[in-house]
Amino acid sequence: MNAAQRVFVNSTNWIVELGRSFIFFLRILKCLPGLALKPRLVVEQIYSVGVLSLVIVVVAGLFVGMVLALSGYRLLVGFGAEEALGTSVALVVVRELGPVVTGLLFAGRAGSALAAEIGLMKATDQLSGMEMMAVDPVKRIVAPRFLAGVIALPLLTSIFCVMAIGAGGGYFVGVDMLGVDAGSYWSGIQANVDFGQDIINIFLKSGVFGAIITWVAVYQGYHAPPTSEGVSRATTNTVVIASLAILGANLMLTAVLFSGG
């Protein structure tokens, strides 16, 4: 097979895979209304993918906020505009870094765990066993995890933003360490962060990212070859594909959501 043929075959396989994953996505969506009767399944998964991701999100939020305040202060102080530190940290975190960094952390922590869990369930015949008990694994296993991801990521993103901007992160470095006026820090944020433009968009963006990450994770796990290598590859693919998809989706969403401003 020459290079051109290889490119053609790989492209065809990629398109087929994309089509299969879209059909799988539609199957998941079809199962979502049924979860209203079994909310406990979703709550358990929100704990698994959300609460258990809290530590990494909180710690990352604190460090990102501190670094932004430190580097932002050095830049702003040159123009005598250090009072705008709160505004700059908040806008960068709320509009871009919050959803994207939390999404990347979520893909690494929860996405990989979801893919490995479902892949191992497949490898150990647990999914086949469910099918034989007339229980649809997409409805019982996949859909609750998907919905939990969509709900958990916006909440985690909010926590990340609060940590990055608030008392432990940007505020600590900017106000407590570098001496920026606390009133200027908060009033700048209050004046420039728009609830409709910024806060609502955090939830929109991170909700979309949550859907993308869990969709990739459950698809990779569900279709992983039932071997240890297959599960390992599904886990890696989840992190790589979901991370790139988040970055791509972020570009598109930013262009759409902030086009007016």
Add this chain to the structure above:
Amino acid sequence: MIQDPRKTADSTAAAPNLVEVRQVHFSLGKRVIYKAIDLDIARGRITAIMGPSGTGKTTLLRLISGQWRPASGTVHFDGQHVAKLGQGELFEQRKRMGMLFQSGALLTDLSVFDNVAFPLREHTRLPERLIRDIVLMKLEAVGLRGARALYPAQLSGGMARRVALARAIALDPEMIMYDEPFAGQDPISMGVLLRLIRRLNDVLGLTAIVVSHDVKETLGIADYVYVISDGEVIDHGTPDDIRNSSSKWVQQFIHAEADGPVPFHYSGRPYAEDLLEEGRS
């Protein structure tokens, strides 16, 4: 010699069939598993499917349950063409079947009790008190009532398979498919399982398909036996018919002989040639 699998070998073959497999051809990748196989599973009887490892015995169960579809040919369960059923109809049909997987296939995040209760909670609206009683009865039958609080990771392979059996009979299905039920069982558990399979059949009139290569145990409880190899039915009949089969292949299989028509070694280059080649390199 391949015989006509629809021959009426004894009275069991005259009973109405719950499952009918006709001219089924199935491949996994390039490997042909079945070449136009025919067999019947009589209602209310224990039918054993025997053959060496890798001959597609488990595949047959997956074809009967509709998890896989044959490339050609038909599988009918109680008169319904399995491959033509939609997901809803297939799931309704599966509520009438139980399957004991070779690996057990227990849900690892649930306890033994919750594993057995799983199909009851999913498919019935029984009160929790009644579910508890049913689960304890099923676990008592497999000797693991005392292990109900354990998790699958804390069970031995044999215990896991007994829990899986309790789960498979939780909904009192019409037919149970046992995939290698005797593998990894100690003699006591093996005896209990043999009696349990026989008793489920005798008392409740369940139809059973036992896939196994444990000759003595399987021939001891089966009403009818199919021996398959290389994608074909090699022989079939009552256990006595199989014991007295004129087929050299069947005789080699049931007496576990090294020499015979079935090669022990996977086909390849001569041993000496391979060793010498290795030495040169």
